[in-house]
Structure formats: C-alpha cells, structure tokens
Amino acid sequence: MKQVKIALILVNMFDGEHHDAMQPILFALIDELTPPGVSLSFFDERIKPLPEVIDAELIALSVDTFSAARAYALSKRFRAEGKTVVMGGIHPSSAPQEALEQADAIVIGEAEDTWPKLVDDYRRGVLRAIYRSHEPPLSSFDPNHPALRSGYLPLGIMETSRGCPHRCDFCSVKVLYPQTVRRKPLAMVEQEIKANPHRWLFFVDDNLYSDQTYFLGLIRLLRKYRKRWAAQVSLEITNDAQMLRMAKRSGAILLLIGLESLADESLRQMGKRQNRQADLRQRVRRVQDHGILVYGTFVFGYAGDTPQSVKQVFDFGMELGLSVLNFNPLQPMPGTPLYDRLLAQGRLSGDQWWLDPKYRYGALAFEPASSGAEALSQAIARARRDFYSPSNTFKRWLRQAQPLRPSLCLIHCLLSHVSRREITRKQDRSFR
Numbered sequence: 001m002k003q004v005k006i007a008l009i010l011v012n013m014f015d016g017e018h019h020d021a022m023q024p025i026l027f028a029l030i031d032e033l034t035p036p037g038v039s040l041s042f043f044d045e046r047i048k049p050l051p052e053v054i055d056a057e058l059i060a061l062s063v064d065t066f067s068a069a070r071a072y073a074l075s076k077r078f079r080a081e082g083k084t085v086v087m088g089g090i091h092p093s094s095a096p097q098e099a100l101e102q103a104d105a106i107v108i109g110e111a112e113d114t115w116p117k118l119v120d121d122y123r124r125g126v127l128r129a130i131y132r133s134h135e136p137p138l139s140s141f142d143p144n145h146p147a148l149r150s151g152y153l154p155l156g157i158m159e160t161s162r163g164c165p166h167r168c169d170f171c172s173v174k175v176l177y178p179q180t181v182r183r184k185p186l187a188m189v190e191q192e193i194k195a196n197p198h199r200w201l202f203f204v205d206d207n208l209y210s211d212q213t214y215f216l217g218l219i220r221l222l223r224k225y226r227k228r229w230a231a232q233v234s235l236e237i238t239n240d241a242q243m244l245r246m247a248k249r250s251g252a253i254l255l256l257i258g259l260e261s262l263a264d265e266s267l268r269q270m271g272k273r274q275n276r277q278a279d280l281r282q283r284v285r286r287v288q289d290h291g292i293l294v295y296g297t298f299v300f301g302y303a304g305d306t307p308q309s310v311k312q313v314f315d316f317g318m319e320l321g322l323s324v325l326n327f328n329p330l331q332p333m334p335g336t337p338l339y340d341r342l343l344a345q346g347r348l349s350g351d352q353w354w355l356d357p358k359y360r361y362g363a364l365a366f367e368p369a370s371s372g373a374e375a376l377s378q379a380i381a382r383a384r385r386d387f388y389s390p391s392n393t394f395k396r397w398l399r400q401a402q403p404l405r406p407s408l409c410l411i412h413c414l415l416s417h418v419s420r421r422e423i424t425r426k427q428d429r430s431f432r
C-alpha cells in the first residue's frame with residue numbers, strides 16, 4: 001500500500017497563543033487509530049503558529065464552530081498547493097453541507113470507526129466525501145504521547161465517557177452523541193490513570209456524573225492512585241452529601257457545574273430540568289463545604305434575560321466566592337434545537353453567523369426577546385472583565401464557604417488570572 005504523509009492540525013480561532021490550552025488528546029487518539037505505513041505529524045495552532053510549509057499530502061483539520069472561518073481559509077491554501085484536505089470535529093459534524101463545500105472529505109462524528117477507513121481509502125485512491133460515525137466504543141490513548149508534552153496546562157487530560165443523558169436545547173453534545181452515553185470499561189480507565197504522568201487530572205467528559213455506579217468505581221480508582229482531579233458534572237451530584245464527601249476523599253479539587261440561570265423560566269426554556277427548583281446558593285455551598293472549588297457556567301439570552309440578570313449572576317458569584325464563573329452569551333450553535341428554532345423564527349443575525357466578518361467574539365448572534373443584543377452583550381463583557389479583577393479575585397477567595405488549603409488558594413488565583421488574560425485576548429475580536 002502507498003506510503004503517505006498526513007498532518008493533523010488543530011485549528012485556532014484567532015492569531016496568538018492560548019494561555020489555557022489543554023492537551024489535545026485527539027492527537028494521541030488519532031495516532032492510535034492510524035494504520036501502519038503512515039507518517040503523521042501534529043500541529044496545534046493554539047500554542048504555535050503553523051510553519052510556512054507543511055510536508056504532507058493529506059491535511060486533516062480539526063474544526064469547531066469558532067474556528068470554521070480560519071479552517072476554510074487554510075483549506076483553500078492547502079488545496080491550492082495540491083494537497084487533499086479532510087475536516088472533522090464538532091463543526092463539520094453539525095454543519096456537514098457547509099464543510100463539504102470547503103474540503104475533499106469530512107468526518108461526521110467520531111474518529112474510531114471513520115479515521116482508519118478514511119486513511120485506507122485515501123491510500124487506495126478511493127476517498128469518499130463523507131465518513132459517518134455510528135457511535136463506536138471509545139478507544140484508549142497513550143497519555144505519554146510526545147504531542148501532548150509541552151505548551152499545555154500541567155494537567156493530564158482524561159476521557160472516560162462521551163455523551164450526556166440530558167437534552168439542554170443550546171448544547172451541541174447531542175449533535176455529536178445523539179444516542180446513549182458510552183463509557184470506557186473501568187479497567188481501561190485504570191490503565192490510563194496508572195500511565196498518566198500527571199498528578200492532576202482533568203476529565204473532559206461532557207458529564208462525569210451521568211451514572212452513579214460508574215462514578216463510584218472511578219473515584220475509588222482515583223483514590224487508589226492518589227490523584228487530584230477536576231471535572232464537568234451535572235448539578236445532581238450536589239443532591240448527595242455522601243457522594244461529595246467521597247469525591248473529595250478521592251482527590252476532587254474543582255467541579256465545573258452548568259448552573260445556567262437564576263431564573264426558573266429561563267431554565268424551563270432551555271430544557272434544564274435537573275436545575276429547576278434547585279436552590280443554587282445552597283447547592284454551591286454544599287460543594288464548597290466539602291473543600292471543593294466551584295466553576296459555574298451561566299448563559300444569557302433567553303426570554304426574560306436582561307443586563308440586570310447578568311448583574312444578579314455577578315453578585316451571586318461574588319457572594320459565594322466562585323473560583324470561575326463563565327458569563328456566556330447564549331450561542332445558537334448549528335445542529336442544536338436552539339439554532340433551528342431561531343432560524344425558523346428569522347431571529348439569527350445570519351444563518352452562518354460564525355463566518356460573518358462583522359461577528360465579534362462574545363456578542364450574541366441573535367436578537368433576544370427581552371433585551372437588545374448589544375446591551376446584553378455589553379453587560380456580559382463588563383461582568384467578564386470585572387469578575388476577575390485582582391481585588392474581586394481576593395474578595396471571592398475570602399467568601400469561600402470554609403477556610404481552604406493554600407494549594408486551593410493558589411488554584412483559585414491561577415484560574416482567575418488565566419481567565420482574565422484569555423478574556424482580554426478574545427473579547428470583541430473577529431474570527432479570521
């Protein structure tokens with residue numbers, strides 16, 4: 001079979017380095033899945049500009065919605081050089097027709113059951129236009145892979161599952177993983193934990209707390225290997241003080257929780273049933289009472305959300321001393337029920353707003369019902385800037401539920417510092 005050189009590029013949405021780039025485990029996974037006889041090279045634009053010349057005949061671009069404009073420009077350049085371009089990731093999976101116009105082939109969904117076939121077809125000269133994944137079992141990857149070693153936050157990235165049992169209407173998770181949640185066997189996860197050189201792990205699972213029994217098995221492993229860890233979980237974990245106690249004993253340092261809104265009506269509109277009627281103050285305190293930091297996320301743009309709602313969330317985050325609070329404009333990502341609804345109502349600022357040179361990062365891409373898009377976007381930008389000022393970072397630390405260990409103070413301050421730098425770098429920039 002023909003020998004080929006393939007370059008895999010993680011496309012950046014803007015020029016310039018990210019200060020918070022996490023290990024791109026996709027690189028190690030693709031290496032694992034690539035058939036023999038292929039020379040692979042990896043480029044992560046988030047941490048280093050691309051070289052002038054890339055010595056590869058097949059270019060694979062990993063693309064999300066915010067990096068689509070840049071990916072299409074790169075594709076044009078590489079195709080003009082006579083290279084073949086394939087695209088995968090959340091954006092080609094959500095907007096396949098659009099991506100197909102810009103590439104020789106696209107992958108819809110995951111790599112495990114598409115990438116080996118795509119490479120094989122390319123080598124035989126029979127590349128198809130679309131490779132569609134059918135929710136394959138998850139593969140393991142080498143956490144010591146050389147492409148994961150430098151330029152990233154000093155965290156070992158782990159993935160135990162894909163998918164989420166919930167159906168929030170703004171979320172892209174169901175676009176990629178429409179059926180059930182799939183998990184790696186715990187024996188496989190144990191091997192990955194054992195092999196991971198980092199003491200601190202971050203789980204990129206969409207929702208690490210989607211199955212209680214599996215979660216308990218996982219935290220037993222984490223305790224055994226004396227790891228420190230952080231993860232994204234749904235609010236249900238806060239129902240159970242015993243679970244939080246065990247999570248803490250297993251090394252939990254931070255939980256990222258989609259709190260989303262203080263208004264029950266907004267939670268209803270977004271289909272976030274698990275958060276409705278919950279006393280969010282009490283839930284956050286319960287996590288903090290166990291010595292775990294909270295990273296909360298909120299969205300603004302549902303009917304009823306106004307600049308005042310942003311201010312209320314700001315005050316909520318300050319009062320509770322949240323270590324990180326994402327003030328997210330509600331973004332209609334392609335493929336989501338939210339996007340389809342706003343498109344049908346003619347309320348989007350553009351059907352492909354992510355390609356609009358006038359669109360600026362941080363702005364709303366549609367007209368909200370109860371507030372002007374501009375006024376709400378500005379309130380979000382202001383809250384983002386003020387929340388991470390050094391004095392507010394200090395105040396938030398003092399308002400944590402209990403005195404915490406110095407190492408957690410360091411994490412709280414570091415997270416605030418990195419968030420501040422990234423907001424300053426990204427806010428109001430247009431995608432290139």
Ligand code: SF4
Nearest residue numbers: 164166167168171206
């Ligand atoms: S709980 Fe989180 S991951 Fe699950 S559907 Fe809702 S927003 Fe998406």
